[in-house]
Amino acid sequence: MTAVTAPRRRLTEGRAVPVATMVLAILVIWYACTIWLNARWQLQVFDRAGQADWTIWQFVAGTFAQDRPVLPAPHQVLVELWNSVAMQDVTSRRSLVYHAWITLSATLLGFVMGTVLGIALAVLIVHNRAVDRSLMPWLIASQTIPILAIAPMIVVVLASIGLTGLVPKSLISTYLSFFPVVVGMVKGFRSPDALQLDLMRTYHSSRGQVFGKLRWPSAMPYLFTSMKVGVAASLVGAIVGELPTGAAGGLGSRLLAGSYYGQTTQIWAALFMAAALSATLIFVIGLVERIVLKRMGVRP
Amino acid sequence: MNVAMPGHTTVKSDPVPANFGKPVIEARDLDLTFQTGDGPVHALSKINLTVRQGEFVSFIGPSGCGKTTLLRVIADLEQPTGGAISVNGLSPEAARKARAYGYVFQAPALYPWRTIGKNIALPLEVMGFSAAERQTRIRDNLALVDLAGFENKFPWQLSGGMQQRASIARALSFDPDMLLMDEPFGALDEIVRDHLNEQLLKLWAKTQKTVVFVTHSIPEAVFLSTKIVVMSPRPGRIHEVIDCDLGTDRPLEIRETPEFLAIAARVRDGLRAGHSYD
Structure with a gap:
C-alpha cells in the first residue's frame, strides 16, 4: 500500500521567491546607485581632509554614511524610519x-x-x-x-x-x-x-x-x-x-x-x-x- | 382565428374550441419596420392572430421570420409601426403595466448576485408583495418547477436546465394570466429539453395559463402546442396556422405516433412553402 501524500509545494510555485528576487534586485541596484550618486561628495570629503590614500572600502562605506546624501542607502532610510516611527511619541512633531x-x-x-x-x-x-x-x-x-x-x-x-x-x-x-x-x-x-x-x-x-x-x-x-x-x-x-x-x-x-x-x-x-x-x-x-x-x- | 393572407392558400377557419375562453391577444394587420443603418427592415408584415385564453400557441419559423419580434410586441418590448394589437383587451403597454404576463427569455437572465429564492422574489419585490407572501410564493413556485431545496443556492451553482426552470418559476411567481416564452430551451441539450418540455406541459395543465411560445424546433412545437403559427421570413409574416389537437395527456412517446408525425409533416410543409428552407 502506498501512502498518498500531497505533493510538496515547491518554493518556485509560491510568490515568495519572485517577490524576494525582485526586492533583492532593487536593493542591489539601489546600493549601486548610492555609491555612484554620492561619489562626488565623498571624493570632496577625502579631498578636504587631505586624505589621499583611501581604500575602496573606505570610499564605499563613506558613500553609505553621509549626512545629506544625494541618494541615501536603504539601511539609512530604514534607520530614519525606525527613529521617526518607533522611537518617537506619536503626538510628537518629530514622529x-x-x-x-x-x-x-x-x-x-x-x-x-x-x-x-x-x-x-x-x-x-x-x-x-x-x-x-x-x-x-x-x-x-x-x-x-x-x-x-x-x-x-x-x-x-x-x-x-x-x-x-x-x-x-x-x-x-x-x-x-x-x-x-x-x-x-x-x-x-x-x-x-x-x-x-x-x-x-x-x-x-x-x-x-x-x-x-x-x-x-x-x-x-x-x-x-x-x-x-x-x-x-x-x-x-x-x-x-x-x-x-x-x-x-x-x-x-x-x-x-x-x-x-x-x-x-x-x-x-x-x-x-x-x-x-x-x-x-x-x-x-x-x-x-x-x-x-x-x-x-x-x-x- | 383568422389568417387572411393574400397569395397564401392555407386559411383554416376553425370553430372556437369549447375548452378555450375569450381572446386574450388579438393582432390585426400588425406591421413593424425597424430603421437600421442599412435601410428599413420589415420585421413583421400584416400579422393577424388571435390567441384565446388557456391556449398553448407556438410561433415557429427560421431566424429572421419575426417570431421573437412578435412576442416582444405582445410584451410591449417593441412598438409596432402599423396595425392594431390588444392584450387582455388593453394596449400592450397597459397590459404590461397591469402585469398581465410573465416573460421567459432565451437565457435564464437570473441576477447572479441573488440566490435562486431572491431571484424568484425579484418581481414580487418590484410589485410590493409582503415579505411573508414572498416566502410562500418562493416555496410554492420552486416546488412547481421541481427546484425545492435550491432556494439559497446562487445561479452559478445550478445547471443550465435548472437555471431556466428557476426563470420559469420567477415568471410564474406573481401569477400572471399569460406566459410568454422566447425559445426558453433553445440553449439546452436535447435530453434536458425533452424533460423540460414534459414538465412545461404538466405546468400548463396545472396552471391553466395562456402560453405563447417561440421555438425553431418542429417536434417541440408539435409536442407542446394546441396551435402552431408557422412564420416565414423577409418580410416576417404568418404563413399558416395549424391546429394541434393531440389532447392534454401527451407523454414523450406521443412523438412516434402517426398523428404527431402528420402534424409535424404539415408544419414542415408549411415552413417549406413559406420559403424557410431557401
Whole structure:
C-alpha cells in the first residue's frame, strides 16, 4: 500500500521567491546607485581632509554614511524610519506617525467626499442624457489641469474665507479621487445587458427600482476598482495640498521641510511612509471588496 | 382565428374550441419596420392572430421570420409601426403595466448576485408583495418547477436546465394570466429539453395559463402546442396556422405516433412553402 501524500509545494510555485528576487534586485541596484550618486561628495570629503590614500572600502562605506546624501542607502532610510516611527511619541512633531495621521485624515475625508460625489455624478450622467453630454467634457477637462498648479490656489482661496487645515487638503483629494469613481460607476451602472433591463421592464418597475435592484448591484465590481484608483489619487492630493501649507504638518510638509534642509533621508522615509499608507488603504479596500462580492455570491 | 393572407392558400377557419375562453391577444394587420443603418427592415408584415385564453400557441419559423419580434410586441418590448394589437383587451403597454404576463427569455437572465429564492422574489419585490407572501410564493413556485431545496443556492451553482426552470418559476411567481416564452430551451441539450418540455406541459395543465411560445424546433412545437403559427421570413409574416389537437395527456412517446408525425409533416410543409428552407 502506498501512502498518498500531497505533493510538496515547491518554493518556485509560491510568490515568495519572485517577490524576494525582485526586492533583492532593487536593493542591489539601489546600493549601486548610492555609491555612484554620492561619489562626488565623498571624493570632496577625502579631498578636504587631505586624505589621499583611501581604500575602496573606505570610499564605499563613506558613500553609505553621509549626512545629506544625494541618494541615501536603504539601511539609512530604514534607520530614519525606525527613529521617526518607533522611537518617537506619536503626538510628537518629530514622529512620522503623527504626520502620517494628519495626511491620512485628510486623505480619508477627501476620499469619502470624492467617492460620494463621483457616485452622485455617475447617477446623474446615467439617468440624464443632457447631463451626460454637457458634464462629461468638463469632468475630463478638470483632470487635465495640473494639480500642482491648482492646489496652492485652492489653499489660498479657502484660507482667505477662513478655511484652513483639514478641509482644503481634503478638497484637493476630492478633486483627484472623484474622477475615477465617475468613470468607473458610469460604466458600472451601464453594465446590465439588454436582457436584464428588459426583465425589469416586463415587471413595470420604476427607474428607482431598476437602479436599486439592477444597476447598483451590477456596478459593485466597478465601484471597488475605481475606489482603489481613487484612494491612491486621494493620498497624492492630500500630500500635494500639504506642500503650500508647510508648517501645518503631514507627510507633504515633512517632504517640504526635508527638501529645505537637504534632509534627503527624511524625504525618503516620508516617501516610504506614503507608499505604505497607500498600499494599506488599497489592501483594506480589496478586503472589503472580497467580503462584499462574496456575499453577493460571486463564484469563488 | 383568422389568417387572411393574400397569395397564401392555407386559411383554416376553425370553430372556437369549447375548452378555450375569450381572446386574450388579438393582432390585426400588425406591421413593424425597424430603421437600421442599412435601410428599413420589415420585421413583421400584416400579422393577424388571435390567441384565446388557456391556449398553448407556438410561433415557429427560421431566424429572421419575426417570431421573437412578435412576442416582444405582445410584451410591449417593441412598438409596432402599423396595425392594431390588444392584450387582455388593453394596449400592450397597459397590459404590461397591469402585469398581465410573465416573460421567459432565451437565457435564464437570473441576477447572479441573488440566490435562486431572491431571484424568484425579484418581481414580487418590484410589485410590493409582503415579505411573508414572498416566502410562500418562493416555496410554492420552486416546488412547481421541481427546484425545492435550491432556494439559497446562487445561479452559478445550478445547471443550465435548472437555471431556466428557476426563470420559469420567477415568471410564474406573481401569477400572471399569460406566459410568454422566447425559445426558453433553445440553449439546452436535447435530453434536458425533452424533460423540460414534459414538465412545461404538466405546468400548463396545472396552471391553466395562456402560453405563447417561440421555438425553431418542429417536434417541440408539435409536442407542446394546441396551435402552431408557422412564420416565414423577409418580410416576417404568418404563413399558416395549424391546429394541434393531440389532447392534454401527451407523454414523450406521443412523438412516434402517426398523428404527431402528420402534424409535424404539415408544419414542415408549411415552413417549406413559406420559403424557410431557401
